[in-house]
Amino acid sequence: MVCIVPGVPYLGGIIPLGRVMLTNHAACAYLALGVMITYFERNGFAVAITAASDSLGYPQSVKGNIMSLFFVTYLSTHIVGGALARRYGGLFMLRRMTAGWALLALISPFEPGSLALLRICRLGIGMTQGFVFPALHTLLAEMTTPATRGRVVSLVVSSIYLGSAVSMVSSPTLVALHGPASQTRAAATLALAWLAMSTVVPWPATDRERVLRLASSQSVAQEQGGRCAWAADVPWLSMARHPAVLAMMFASFTSHVVVFFMMSWVPTFVTVVLGQSLSGSGLSQAAQAAPWLLMYAVAVAAGSASDALAARIGIRTARKAVCVLGMLSCAPSLLLVPYARTPAELSALSALVLMTSGFSRGGWSINHLDIGPAFAGVLQGYAGTMGNFAGVVATRLPGWMLSSDATDRAVWHRIARVFATLCVLAGGAFALFAEGDIIFRERPHAPGDDDAVARGAGSEDGGGPEVEVGPLGGGGGGGRATQGPSCLKRAGRLPLAPAPAAAGDADTPSDNDESALLIASQRCEGDPRRAFGAGLGRSGLWPAGCQ
Known part of the structure; x- marks a missing residue:
């Protein structure tokens, strides 16, 4: 999981002699753990606010309003979060925003008369968590190649469903024993512990070419008396109006509507329609968690299937096939949910909905890395903004529709029909307009710009x-x-990066020049240039050596 390396560069500085560095394998596991903790808080809050509403007598509309406040600020920070991650680095933003939402979760109140402060905390948590996923995707874009993109992204991002499953099992009992505030405080404690872990072991370096290009362009801007032009080369308008991006945004919106509806309102369906307690037996809690575990497994499988199909029929066709199949399967599954008569039936139908929705992620949720890997965080910001606007819709619209009579199954059927229609429309739009080739590229830079x-x-x-850096791929250390x-x-x-090998060096890296991954070691498993090398190893997923 870690490798002892002397004087190796990484995203935070030069590793002192004898310290250890995370491998890409361990780094992705660490990212997945962070995603799990984030969704443990987000999913568990629905349980906490449901318990608080029942005890304090809040109507369903007030509960829906409080849950939707999170998404009001969450969706507003995704695009700027992608740009900031491009400027400051994904890891930098990830750490600081995690600290921000954890501190706000610690002080979130659930006592009578504290609704105003609770609303402020939810707005703040939404804002800080809105920066997390653009930063995450910025890191993943640097750590993956086209051949492994689906698998790695699915493994990390789909951990949201593991976090949801853990929350489904533990949050009801935690809230029943210690009150609603205990759930958010437990999530905050886990997040702060995760944050502390990130400062113990250095992070592996990633994309040398991209970092060199940014360094060069910003050095030029400073020499000309300007400020860091960190967002000048982002084609904001072209991205926002391109049909492929719009189709991806619509698919993201629809998939998230389904997930957030299931996450936010299934606890209400259990208590109001089925008349069951959320803090029931361990078996019932496990049954509630099962759909999320199955969704995780299906989403990971969809990522692998998408990569396998891409190798055979091309990236564009593969992403379309996986997304459309998932969307068109999700629509009829949603229509069945209001027919559930027992918690077991609800669990089975919820699993079907979430598995089909999760399968669609193997198409649309990877596509931004296909069409613009250099702007992965920004494109994810666009898709994430729409995906989390879905959070407002999925919490507020059902709350408004259910305000008349939450026990009426006919209302639940109407909600299901609305969301099922969206699934069909999103699948059709993605089939028509999605692309697989790179559409958005960084601006060309002059020869020698990589010297720094x-x-x-x-x-x-x-x-x-200080470490001297020469051009990518060999040659002497150039530049002043x-x-x-x-x-x-x-x-x-x-x-x-460390100084490159002299021209003609037989050890000059060439395993996977197209990905331009940064080679970040001096010595590991006998081959200094393969430890975190320019490729993902014989397995096709992780680096060769130093696992």
């Missing part, structure tokens, strides 16, 4: 000696000695 010298001092994890831009150093994006 970066300093480790000023990074968040500690300093180190110059300090990297302060905006990148503050973010821990520099130093960039």
Whole structure:
């Protein structure tokens, strides 16, 4: 899981002699754990606010309003979050925003007369968590190749369903024993522990070419007297109006409507329509968690299937096939949910809905990395904004429709028909307009721009000696000695790489030049350039050596 390396560069600085570095394998597991904790809080809050509403006598409309406040700010920060992750680095943003939402969760109140403060906390948690996924996708874009993109992204991002499953099992009991506030405080404690873990072991370096290009372009801007032009080359308008991006955004919206509806209102269906307690037996809690576990398994399988299909029929056709199949299967599954008469039936039907929705993620949720890997965080910001606007719709619309009579199954049937129609429309739009080739590329840069010298001092994890960097792929250390831009150093994006091997060196990396992954080690398993090398190893998923 870790490798002891002398003087290796990483995203936070130069690793001192003898310290350990996360491998890509361990780094992805760490990211998946962070996603699980985030969704443990997000899913568990529905249980906590349901218990608080029952004890304090809040109407369904008030509960729906409180749950929707999270998404009001959550959706408003995705696009700017992608741009900030591009400037400061995904890891930098991920750490700070996790600290922000954890502290707000610690002080979230559920006592009588505290609705105003609770609303403020939900707005703040939504805002800080809105930066998390653009930062996450920025990291994943740097760590993956086209051949493995579906598997890795599915493994990490689909951990939201593991977090939901853990929440379904533990949150009802936690709330019943210690009150609604205990759920958010437990999630905050886990998040702070996760954050502390990230400062113990250095992070592996990722995409050398991309970081060098950013460093070069921003150094030029500073030399000309300008500020860091960190967002100048982002084609904002072209992205926002491109049919492929719009289709991806619509698919994201629809898939999230389904998930957030199941996450937010199934507890209400259990208590109001079925007349069951959320803190029932362990068996009933496990039955509630089972759909999320199955959704995780199906989403991971869909990512692998998408990669396998892409190797045979092309990326574009593969992403369309997986997404459309999932969407068109989800629609009839939704229509069956209001027919559930027992918790077991509800669990089975919920599993069917979530599995089919999860399968569609193997198409649309990877597509932004296909069409614009250099702008992965920004594109995810667009898709995430629409996906989380769905959170407002999926919480507020049912709350408004159920305000007349939440026990009336006819109302639940109407809600299901609305969301099923969206699934059909989203599948059709993705089939018509989705693309698989790179559409959005970074601006060309002049020859020699990749030459830079970066300093480790000023990074968040500690300093180190200067490291000279030459052009990608070999050659002597070119360029004049110059300090990297302060905006990148503050973010821990520099130093960039060790000095390259001399021209003609037989060990010059060439395993997977198309991905341009940063080679970040001096010695591991006998091959210094393969430890975190330019490729993902013989398994097709993880780096060769140093696992």
